Amino acid sequence: MTAAAAARQILTRLHDIMASRMHAQGKLDAVVEIIGEALDSEVCSIYLLREGMLELFATRGLNKAAVHVTRMALGEGLTGTLVANNETLNLAEARAHPDFQYRPETGEDKFHSFAGVPIVYRERAVGALNVQHVDPRKYEDVEIEALQTTAMVLSELIGNAELIDEEEVGATEAQTGPVTVEGLSLVSGIAAGHAVYHQPRVTIDQVVAEDIEMERQRVYRAFDKMRDQIDGLSQQAEFGKGGEHEEVLETYKMFAYDEGWSRRINEAIDSGLTAEAAIERVQQRTRMRMREIDDPLLQDRMHDLEDLANRLLRIVSGQLGTAASQGLRRDAILIAKNLGPAELLEYDKRRLKGVILEEGSLTAHVVIVARAMGVPVLGRVRGLRGIVREGDEILLDSDAGTATIRPTPQVAEAFDARFAKTKERQAAYAELRDVEPFTRCGTRIQVLMNAGLRDDMANLPLVGADGVGLFRTEFQFLVSATLPQRERQLRLYRDVLDAAGDKEVTFRTVDIGGDKAVPYLASGEAENDENPAMGWRALRLALEREGLLKAQARALLEAGAGKRLRVMFPMVSEPWEFDAAKQVFDDQLAYLRKQKKLLPDEIQYGAMLEVPALAEVLDLVIPKVSFLSIGTNDLTQFLFAADRANPKLAARYDWVSPAILRFLRRIVQATVGHNIGLGVCGEMGGRKLEALALLGLGIRRLSITPVAVGPIKELVRQVDLKEIEQAMTGFLASPPASLRDALENWAKERGIDTQ
Structure with a gap:
C-alpha cells in the first residue's frame, strides 16, 4: 500500500x-x-x-x-x-x-x-x-x-x-521586561530598531479535502504564481550584477521548479488532504529530514526549500501578508525562524537594520545575500516567539553575539553611546585608509584583507588594504547548484584581479569537503567522516578529483595572463602533496603554452600551514615554496584538539596561550634566512591583542577581514617592535598564569589600545 x-x-x-x-x-x-x-x-x-x-x-x-x-x-x-x-x-x-x-x-x-x-x-x-x-x-x-x-x-x-x-x-507575551539573548554571529555589525515578525502565522482551517481535483488545481495555480515571483525577484537585486548572490538565487530558483517537490505535494493531496494541509504535510517531512542531516550545507539547502514552502502556503491560502509586503514604516529588526535569500531581498534596505533568526548557519544562502546588503545577522537564537513581541525595541550586537529586547533607558543610552563611538572609530579608521602601516620604529607591516566573493573586492580601496592575502575560491562552489564550469571560474578570477589593479591577490585553491560539503561532489568517504574538519577535504579531495583541480588551475592561469599570479594550496600536511598540486598547474601551464595562450608574467606558489605535521618538515618544504601562510583557525583547533564551533571548548581555543605562541615562534624561526614570505591569514591576526603578540613573534604580514584592517593599522602605528619582541621572549620563556592578562597590562602601560 x-x-x-x-x-x-x-x-x-x-x-x-x-x-x-x-x-x-x-x-x-x-x-x-x-x-x-x-x-x-x-x-x-x-x-x-x-x-x-x-x-x-x-x-x-x-x-x-x-x-x-x-x-x-x-x-x-x-x-x-x-x-x-x-x-x-x-x-x-x-x-x-x-x-x-x-x-x-x-x-x-x-x-x-x-x-x-x-x-x-x-x-x-x-x-x-x-x-x-x-x-x-x-x-x-x-x-x-x-x-x-x-x-x-x-x-x-x-x-x-x-x-x-x-x-x-x-503564551507569547510571557516576558515583558528587558532580556538579553545570545546567538551566533552570522553577519557582523550592530543595529537598533523595532521588532518585526517576518511571517504571520498561516492558519489552516480545513485539513480534509472535499474535492481532490479542485485542491490539485489550487496547488498548480499557486506554483505558477510562486515561480513568477521568484523569477521577478532575481531581476530586483539592488546591490549590483554579477555577484555570487545571483548564483544563490539561481540555486533557489532550481528548488522552485523542482518536480520532485511538487510531486510529493500532489501525493499528499491524493491521500485526502487540502492543498494547505498537503503543503504543510510535506513541509513537516522536510523538517524531519533536516534533523537527520548532519551536513550543515545540505541543511541550509533544506532551509531554502522550507522558505519556498512557506511562500507557497501563503499563496494557496490567500494569507499573503508578510512584513515585506506590508512595508517597513520605521527602522526594523526582522525576526524569523529562518529566512530564504529571496525573502530577504523583498525588504526595503533603508529600513531593514538587522535580522535575528531562530536557526541559520554561516554557510546559509541568506547569509551571503545579507553580507552583500550590509545587514547584520544573529542566528541560532531559540524561543524568540516567547520572548519578543511585535514592535519591541531591540538592540542588536552581532559582533558580541547578543541582542537586547526591551532595553532599559540606561542600557539604550549606553548602546547609543557605543554606537556613536563605533561611528567615530570607523571615521578614524577611514582616515587611515591611505596611510601606510609603519610601526613606531619604522618597519612596514603588510596589512591585507581576506575575501571570497566578487562583491568583497569593493572593500579593497575602501579600507586601504595592501591587497588580498586570502581569496577563498570555494565560495563559488558552495553557492552553486552544480560544479562551476571553468569559464565561470575564469570570469570570477579575472574580475577579482581586475578589481585589485596593481595590488596582489593570493588565490587559495578550492577548500571544500568535510564541513563544507557540496552535494554534487558527495563521496562515501566524506559522508562517513566522524571528524569532518580532519577528513577528506581541501587539497586531499582536490588531488583525488584531478579534473576539479585541473579546471581550476587552467582558469587561474588564464585569468592571470599578463599579471603576477599567486596560488596557495590549503591543508598541506606533507611535502609530496604540494608537489602533486603544483604538478597539476605545471601540466596546465605546458598545455596553455602549446596553445599559444597569454600566460602570467610571474607565478608564485605557496602553502597554507594549518596542519601541525607540516611544521615538522619545514626544512623540506621551504625550498619548494615562494611563501607560507599560517591558517590559525584550523591550526589552533588541531593543536588543541578543540573544535572551535563547540562552545564547551571555547576556553581551550585561546590564541594568546604559550602553546600556540611557542608553536608559531618555531615556524617563524624556521624561515629566518630563507627568501620566502611568511604571514598569517586567520582570524587571529584581526584581533588587536592577538595581532600584537604576532608582531612580537616576528610576523610582518597579516591577512584579515576587511572590517579589521583599520583597527590593525591603528595598532601597528602604536607599536615599537623591539619592545614587543623583548616582552614576548620573556613571556614565553617563563609564562605567567594568564599570558593574555599579562600582555593586556603590558600594552596598557604603554598606551597601546588593544580593544
Missing part, C-alpha cells in the same frame, strides 16, 4: 467521525481504533498537553485505566521527548533509547517497537500520536507518513474541541 492510499483509508473514516456529533473524548477513542486497525497496530495512543503535562487521552492496546491517569512532563520518556523536540521517533527497540521510561500502569512492558509523531497546533507540538508492536521492528515510511497525516487531522479536531489550553500554545 502506498503512503497516499494508507492515509486516504484513514482520512475517509476520520472525516465521518469529525463530522459526527460525538463528544470529543468519543472521537479520540474512535480515532485510535481506526488508526490501529489501518496500520495493523497492537497499540495506538494519543497524548495531549494539559496544564504543562502530557496526559494519556485515548488508547487502543494499553490499559484503559491509565487514560487520564498517566502523565509526564515535556522531555520525560519517549513521548515527552518527541513533543519537546517536535520530532518523529521510529524505534525497533524502545527500551534501547536513552529517554525510555517504563510506566507500569499502562501495561506496555510486552511491547518493543515504538513510533510516535508530534501533534502540532499553531506551530507548536501539543501532543503525540504513538503506535507500538510486540515484535521489534522499524516502521515503514508509509506508516510514518500515514501517522503524520493523521496527526494533522487530529490537530484540527483538538483545536475545535478545545481539548488543550490556549495558554499552552499562545
